Amino acid sequence: MSDRARSPERASVDEDAANGGGADVLDTLDTFSLLAQETRLTILRELAAAGPADEREPVSFAELRRRVGTSDSGRFNYHLDKLQPQFVQHVDEDDGPAGYRPTWAGVRVVGTALAGQLDADTVAGETERACPQCGATATLTHEDGLLSVDCPNHQFKVPVPAGAADRRDLTELLSVGFALTERLVALSRQGICPNCYGAVSVEPVEMGGDADSDEAVLFRDTCDRCRATLAVPVGTLVGQHPTVVSFYHDHGVDLDLETLWGMDWAHPGAETIRQRDPYRLELTVEHEGDHLELVVDESGSIVETERS
DSSP: OOOOOOOOSSOOOOOOOOOOOOHHHHHHHHHHHOOSSSSHHHHHHHHTTTTTTTTTBBBHHHHHHHTTTOOHHHHHHHHHHHHTTTTEEEEEEGGGSSSEOOOOOHHHHHHHHTTHHHHHHHEEEEEEOOTTTTTTTEEEEHHHHHHHHEEEOOEEEEEEOOOGTTTTHHHHHHHHHHHHHHHHHHHTTTOOTTTTTBBEEEEEEEEETTTTTTOOEEEEEEEEEEEEEEEHHHHHHHSSSHHHHHHHHHHOOOOOOHHHHGGGGGSSSSEEEEEEETTTEEEEEEETTTEEEEETTSSSSSEEEEEE
């Protein structure tokens, strides 16, 4: 058995999301089929690149066909029609210059493609840097949309789509991963699934201690629709709360996620279960001899605070 202390994963999306209802699945299949064509994706990319969303001028049919590089007008018109109205909007002359603009969904399709969120490619190479949790030398590797941080004491992963590696090295990708993780947690804590934007249910899950991990409580956020899950340790959860952010601000510390994960009190297992009916956790936030006592309920909300 390994003697490495593996902390519960900091925040991970379940890769085995269950299928939804039949009609929803058919609609999704139709959408993917609609977009599985090079000319249509090129049309969306050219429209999205036409300028900022609030200043974007419609692109005329002739100009759009020129940018896409399709010589056959009839074939180009066929593909353009297929994208309307879901991904492309036609603007009439009465509303200003006639032409085409991407819808919000169309812009999202382009963003997803450029981010590499649907790619499973590995970003080549590895590098070493200090582990955010303990300061030991850690190895960073990137594969299948996840950046792994591996040191003698810890191993965790943060989400980093392949497209984020454009003009960034692995160390810079770690900062991207922290920012994306903060966003995932923030959405989930507002009851919004970061995967499909459905409603989220929350429950505390107790992770029993063994030779490879400390006893800890995670808040598991599960989407009621796509069933994706996000497991969030107590320290990561409360570290984004205004009370804790203000506490560190008073000490001149900007508590971003990377700084947070270097705090001993933010490590999984630092919390104490005070009672289970109703569910209450206790956690002490500490900095330079100043203490902030927190009580967290079954939803992950802070219900009591005391500073000493």
